[in-house]
Amino acid sequence: MLRKDINELLTQTGPGTAMGEMFRQYWMPAMLAEELPEDDCPPVRVKLLSERMVAFRDSEGRYGLVDEFCAHRGASLWFGRNEGSGLRCPYHGWKYDVTGQCVEVPSEADNSSFCQNVKLTSYPLVRIGDVLWTYMGDPAKTPPLPEYEFAQVPAEQTYTSKRWQQCNWLQAFEGGIDSSHVTFLHSGGLKSDPLFKGAKGNEYNMKDTKPFFEVADTEGGLFVGARRNAEDGTYYWRITPWVMPNFTMVPPRGDHPVHGHFWVPIDDENCWAYSFDYHPVRALTATERQAMVDGHGVHSKNIPGTYRPAANMDNDYLIDREAQKRGETYSGVAGIAMQDASLQESMGPVVDRTKERLVPADSGIIKARQKLRKAALALRDEGVTPPGVDPEHHRVRSAAIVLPQAESFLDACRDAVTVQPGVRQTTV
């Protein structure tokens, strides 16, 4: 359980909140690059950390993320005309560049300097990999750009999707470090999902449904090791890294691409789940890429033209009780992503953690909450930069490995859980 005030501290990310200020220390995924596919394309509404903005790509290919509303009369710039290196409000023609600087106010005299004094709040928007990243904190403290491996490998080795999840970011994130639900909720997927099936590790997963956990502190977050019995004298370990505040990876299976997530707050009752798959040493095959586009693995099948999953709360997640009876799915909901989302959304927009009954197996979640709280308060009270800002912290990998029983996963896997460009992932 968590006290009400701590639950509020961890789940509120708007401007001026402790956790909101902490999130504003990091580069965060703001949108997929595919959302702004070409110069002068239509602008896109973006809401992050309870701030409404509009993103656009100008005539020179520069990305901008600015306050959604025109400084003149407050009309939404989503209706703006993206033309001539700026975004023009169609109401009275005020025009802004990618920094939010007003560059034209047609009603003013030709030589007027009025527009120089008008600037919308804006944030940088930078493309790394398939993602456009933003930093919403103090410009004077802008950290180095992120260096997550999924966004650093060549384009043919990586794929990222996103989906809208209708609950607080913390609920979604906590699923990302909760290894013990896999054996139950995702058991159908281990047998049939094209991006999961066939790995030797799946057999260990299914044979031993009661994993043991070791939770190890790192400079940037945690490693959560889940171990199950393997052959005589050995354990099968699945190691999940968490980089603060909201990056998690899933331990790999066989030679399948490695996957993971960013859980980005939209507001306090909604978040984006960015889901990626990449392979450190080879291109994704056409079959793998198609499976991701089709919503397999950690991805979702979305309503065309949107990032809303086709199975969502408005259609009861297309629950299929017959498929559940047949053993095709454990919960009746199809797809790994929506199996998680359906249960996390069912808790309500912000779950009341004062009502929980946690068990020792939830220690990863307990420790993560503690680290988030401590970091948010240290930033608020003493100005301490939180873990996970330093790109060195981003260079982590998940791993799956069989080890002799006496070995500590941390000792045995130091190299395996560190990014080594050109080196294959450690997997079973």
Added chain:
Amino acid sequence: MTVARTSQAPTPPAQQRQQEAHQQLSQCARATSAYESRFRIDRPIVPARAARVVALDERAVAVARRVAGRQWAHARFYACEGGDPLDPVLRRLDGVPAPLRQVLTGTDVVVVLATEDSGEAYAAAIGRTCWERGITTAGLVLGIDYEAQDAVAALRPYARVLLPSADESDVLELLTALRV
């Protein structure tokens, strides 16, 4: 046009529209609405865990003493005094001896605290006894990692959870989260 008469006050159109819209929602959308959240059963949760916290060495005992000073429902705190490694002698923090088997009677979770390797054999004995009795065990190694590597290794086969680089606040957080 005839207007149906009822004895009830007419529902204001806005409210009626809201009710109709609510009824048209899917089960899941309706169930997660703010309106429905008001009907969640809200009874106090009775602490259900009878936890025993066992400190294996001197520094761990100091931590246990500070943590024990807080208010707990069913948690009891012990220091491992040594003795036969197969049947270690525990003492309550006030010094009263307490045989391990007696301490474990009626408990369902044991939290073992260690800061060094001196308690390795006792860690194994406690872990094994808990295992035999179906008691969930958690091991917290306090302080710098590797000072208690052997104690961690001894606990590993039995402890459902190990935190190999914990600190005092982890003990508090774990016990609080477990509602002990």
